[in-house]
Amino acid sequence: MSKFIIVALILVGIAVVLVACRKSSASLQVGGIYSTADGKGGYGVVKLLAHGDGICHVRIYKQKFPSRPTTVDVGSLSLGKPGDPDGFGMGHIPMREAGFLESQPVLITKTTVTPDELEGYKIWKESGGGVF
Numbered sequence: 001m002s003k004f005i006i007v008a009l010i011l012v013g014i015a016v017v018l019v020a021c022r023k024s025s026a027s028l029q030v031g032g033i034y035s036t037a038d039g040k041g042g043y044g045v046v047k048l049l050a051h052g053d054g055i056c057h058v059r060i061y062k063q064k065f066p067s068r069p070t071t072v073d074v075g076s077l078s079l080g081k082p083g084d085p086d087g088f089g090m091g092h093i094p095m096r097e098a099g100f101l102e103s104q105p106v107l108i109t110k111t112t113v114t115p116d117e118l119e120g121y122k123i124w125k126e127s128g129g130g131v132f
Helices: 003-026 097-102 116-127
Strands: 032-037 043-052 055-065 090-096 106-110
Touching: 043 116, 055 097, 055 116, 090 097, 090 116
Parallel strands: none
Antiparallel strands: 032 043, 032 106, 043 055, 055 090
16 A cells, blocks of 8 residues: 555544544533443443533532433432542542543533532632643
8 A cells, every 4th residue: 555545544534533522522511411431331420510721620420320321310419428438529620621521421411500510610710720
């Protein structure tokens, strides 16, 4: 195979990946409740609190599932606290968009983001916090 064809195939592959990433990030919805892969064969649930500049601000709920949930009772989701026997979540985590997308988020439903949910985000923003 000629070098030209190999280079062309590589460029087409890169273009496909870039379009897929752009499409995935463009479809993220603030207020969205997403199921995410936990990297251990299970699934968790997160809420997208804010999104911009390549950063996803998420709330991670403590509930875990052995298979990807397609519905969830939003009122039953909780953060818990450290030391809970069934684990705990986090009220605000700033993540690089690429990292969030690696968790294979799938939208379950959409809700509003409350001022209470944005407290951690506001503190992060005012302090010029980092990103995971």
